[in-house]
Amino acid sequence: MATTDSYTITILLDVNGDQDVDDRAESRSYLIADRESSQAILIDPVLENVARDLRLIKELGLSLVYVLETHIHADHITGASRIQDATGARIVYGGGAQGTVTGADVFLHDGQMLCFGRTAIQALATPGHTYGCTSYALPGAVFTGDTLFVRGNGRTDLQGGSAEHLFDSVHQKLFTLPDETIVYPGHDYNGRVSSTIGEEKRYNERLNLSISRAQFVELMSRRHQPRPARMDVALPANMKAGRIEQ
């Protein structure tokens, strides 16, 4: 748990996925509470973890006002709609997902802010992993989805992905944040929970400042990753904000 003057972040891991059959494993969700008002937001909930997340929100006495999605996930189904049904929270996607996603209440475009209590979170359009990818920044912290990982980055070969766009998103948007800004990624496959913008500028394997845009594009073109196992189920569900018949 990380705290600042106005908010508290709780990091939620997805421990039940099986990497061999279900590559949703290692997804990260984040519950952020405004300390004064107890209003809260939840970023990237996973369907299978909804009961856990709702219990935590209740235990902490929080009032959930928004569920935010960093992008249309291909590896797991979002818990956004299920959480909305239980709490009344409004569902937020980045502006790049407008026209593709149904079931969202708000599309937050680049630079727009959402307030919960005294805390405000800002959308940063960061396409590249997929066309609609959005990062969300608080004072001192940024939630980067699958755009920037600790020492890595999301794949760029799925729907609307682009290595050029991802490089520009990281270098022109995320790397303009203060070096001490804490980076909270959408996944981590090596047991790490966070990094900083300054660390990633120096040590990111493919995006550190010594690597050019052309070199990055070349590095990404050489990566060949398997198709996500649940992609055919996850994508249509996530284009409806996770509203599926069960």
Ligand SMILES: [Fe+2]
């Ligand atoms: Fe993703």
